[in-house]
Amino acid sequence: MFKPINKRVNEPAIRELLECAVLFDPDALETAACLYREEDTYKLYGYEEEGGIAGIIGFRVNTSDTLEIEHLAVHPEQRMKGFGRALVLLALTEAGPERVEALTDEEGADFFRSIGFQITGFQDEASGEERFRCIYEVENDED
Numbered sequence: 001m002f003k004p005i006n007k008r009v010n011e012p013a014i015r016e017l018l019e020c021a022v023l024f025d026p027d028a029l030e031t032a033a034c035l036y037r038e039e040d041t042y043k044l045y046g047y048e049e050e051g052g053i054a055g056i057i058g059f060r061v062n063t064s065d066t067l068e069i070e071h072l073a074v075h076p077e078q079r080m081k082g083f084g085r086a087l088v089l090l091a092l093t094e095a096g097p098e099r100v101e102a103l104t105d106e107e108g109a110d111f112f113r114s115i116g117f118q119i120t121g122f123q124d125e126a127s128g129e130e131r132f133r134c135i136y137e138v139e140n141d142e143d
Contacts, residue, residue, distance in 0.1 A: 002090040005046040005056070009036045014046065017056045021071035023105075032058065032071060042070065045091060047083055054078040057087040059095070067097035072108070085115050092138065100136040109134060 008014055010033065022028035036044040036058060044058045055078060058071035069091070074083045092100060102112060109119050109132035117134040124131045 001048045002045055002087075002094075003048065004043065005053075006036045006042075006044045008046075009033045009044060013053045014044075014056060017046075017053060017073040017075060018058075018071060021056070021058070021073040035070075043091075043095075044071075045087070045094070047087055047090070049078065049083075054081075055083040055087050057091050059091050061095050061097055064099075065097050066099040066101050067091060067095045069100065069102035072102070084111055088115060098138055098140075100138065102134040104132050104134060106130065106132065108132065112136075 005014055009018070015029070015033065018032055019029050022032055035042045039060075041060045042058065043060065044056060046053045047055045053075065055074035056071065057069065059067050059069050061067050069088070072084060072087060074087075088100070100117070102108065102117070104112065109121075112132075112134035113119050115136075117136045120133045120135075122131055122133065123129070
């Protein structure tokens with residue numbers, strides 16, 4: 001079941017997944033947890049499966065109606081079962097944006113490419129690392 005979990009961000013299972021999403025950076029973990037606890041514009045959702053959290057997605061919708069995926073993680077034992085794709089689709093359905101965007105590393109870019117996103121690589125000026133902008137233009141059914 002897909003449900004909002006902002007208020008549960010300090011639970012160990014949720015923090016563990018959020019930690020994966022921030023690449024095990026303790027400062028980034030605290031910043032992310034604070035955003036989801038304190039900022040109404042940042043949404044954190046979890047997918048519960050068999051009593052546990054299979055995955056999480058954190059996002060916000062900006063003023064240009066773009067859903068910005070900030071964090072996405074699936075529990076290692078639940079990977080390759082469609083939970084990542086389901087989380088993205090459920091967030092898209094929940095928010096109803098015109099566009100979805102994520103900034104990620106190469107592994108994340110491969111995932112987003114596999115679910116129909118357009119990928120553009122660039123070099124991060126601050127870190128010098130290769131990053132990827134992943135964009136999906138939402139088709140509106142007006143019939």
